[in-house]
Amino acid sequence: MDLVVLRLTRLNVSTLTTSNRFRLFTSGIRWRNQRNVHPYTSNPTKTHFFSSVKGPVSPNVASLCLTSTSRRLDTCLTAFKPPAQRLPVVTQPVHQFHTSGCLRAVPAPFIWLVLKPIQKVLAEVGPSHCFASHKSIRKWWLALPPNKKQLFREWTWRRRWHLAGAGAGFMFLVSLFFLTHLDESPVTGRTRLLVFSMENFIELAKFTSDAYMEEFKESLVPTSDPRHQAVELLVQHLAQRNQDIAEIFSVSWNVHVVEGPTVNAFVLPNGEVFIFTGMLEAVADVHQLAFVLGHEMAHALIGHAAEQASMSHMVELLSLIMLTAIWAICPRDSLAVLGHWIQSKLVQFSFDRPFSRKLEAEADQVGLQLAAKACADVRAGPVFWQQMEISDQLKGQPNIPEWLSTHPSHQNRVRQLNRLIPEALELRASCDCPALPSDDPRVNFSQKVQLILDNAKKQELMEKEKMIGKENAEVLFPLPQTAPVPAQGAQSGRLLATSALPQNSA
Template identity: 35%
Template sequence: MGRGIKKWWTRKSEKEKEEYKQWVKDRSNIILGCFGLYGLILFIYYVTHLETDPLTKRSRFLIFNKEQEKQLGQMVLEIHLKAHKKDLVPKTHPAYKRLLRVIEKILVANKDLKSIRDTEWTLTVINTPLSNSYILPGGNIFVSLDILKIIENDDQLAIVLAHEMAHSLLLHSLESLSDQLLWDFLIAVPILLVWALFPDVTAFIIHMIGERIINIMYNLPYSRVLENEADEVGLKLAAKACIDIREAVVFWATMRTLTEMHLLPPELPWISSHPSHGDREKKLNEEMTTAIELRKDSGCPILPAVDPRNKFYERSAKEQEIYFKQRGII
């Protein structure tokens, strides 16, 4: 639209341009008022669609409901199943049964949460070379077999799965989509003006630089906040399921160490959608005392006397390398 306005303007004579400029000048207050009204409408829409998350008590902007989440989840699930058609692991596979067993343990322990009961959870295991797990809207969990090479035990597996389930319970996918749509409306007018007022190459450069700035200054930090939130809530879900939650720290310490050994891609936290492995390790360590109390209050048996964190930190760099070789990670 901006380019269309620019082309339309170049076809006008100097006399017509002066007439239009005068027309705009005479109605400048009305035009500014329209921009102000547009901003006010967006602000009112934003305020009226804020709600408090029951788990974190954080205020969030949501424009979608649970039914729309289910529809979106089903649509995205079909796309991902089609994309991974050749990589799907059968339900008879031992890894699938192991994952399902851990998920059910977390679900049973947290059935007091309405959001847990109301979600139709699904599990899809894929055989890809990426050490990854993720969740789609509506509680559709995807896990790569490759990540099981890094995960040392079922406690660490429960931490990873609880993190993904926390994303779903906190409606992070809907929140991110709502936030992105709001940004689209906020920047629509500035983008139109840039493409209308500047030559195409200049407009393209300004547009791209603007998008990168917004991404680095807002979108990525916002995504990292959601990841930390899922870590925190996931830790609580695992604690109620009587998991040895100290393994959460060991898992992220392992990821940090593998990165330092250049066995995982290097981290650039300020341009990443996820916090660094070391930051997650440190934050989970800080939350551990509270989480252990929650585990105790949930009627869980006493944790083993040997703290897995101490076992990990007591190993030297050389011993870590030998240990990772023994486990088949290296």
């Protein structure tokens, strides 16, 4: 049975003339053999019917059943075409027709319950899994005949306001999702987006710490080692002096020292501290080590890992729209791949890396505060990054631009920390810490660096003068030159003599 759609607006069949009734039925019979069903959505002002033709198709007899989408009207109409002009119509009403009632707005909690599983599903389906569907959309469109393409364009244009409303509704839902996931950052009070809760990330960090313990099990420094004990004592001191921060004592801080030349340290959200012996050799004193550990602990207590994952998660979801457009519009796969690569680089350099540098700068600020409350000399913080800059230059590492890196440059870090030093010194003084020595480590380090540079310049000048003197000596007293080697034959047995020595006569 084929279905035919008739779009009527509160149509009263009894008011139709006999000729109009028959025209209605015959047009329904023609549509039965030409097209399939086209569903419409009912609303309070318009009523749409699904009509079906029952029985054999005859030019004199037609029977149509009209059924509303809400199933509140079920009417069958039968028309006969006698020789006379007037056509009798028999109407058999089944249900009384009435419009739908007003719809109430969907409550916000229900929207959140619906969006949450959808968001999780979309998070698991990455952009790479959607390329096949995007490509199929393009193939489907190219395979359409010109007339169907024109019908689709006309259909889109007729419903442009509906589509615009759907887009506005989508943006409203996205905005609602953002507003319901805003959070305040500890210590700094910065407003941020958190899709994942800190509790979930702490549970995830347990598996990560177990993986690191398995990876470093052969190179872990024993707890009886003085290096491990020094780091353990300093971490516990930082935690005790910052008990006013709720996130500090909500986790237990465990130290793991790894034997290795890598200059690195990191702290997981569950309080597991990993530091390499290369970092212990890179710091000059305990004050620099306190700043480094405070920086890494700041990442954990603020929840930068969850924040960065949330931001990357949302950027990935929003980029699916652009990826869909790229893979659906581009005529060739090569152009689609190029567009996808450009889009990924734009997202990387416009969102990911600037956001990572922002989190690093915030960790420097909070780490400086943690070290100040622990009575460390906060002036050693900028000195550490100056040392790292000189170390990189001596190792010959390339100096890449900051916008290409996930971390701020050493020079920018030094400038930012120097701006924060006065505030950190006031915070340190308010925590009943002993007075600092009058010698500023920043000034001492600059003087030492200048002294090393001066000595290097003097050494370079001395080497240049030595080379010049050597060249002058070669000009005044040329080195003896060897006579040419005689050809083989009669002169092969002669003794070779240099031009600098006199020749004996026979």
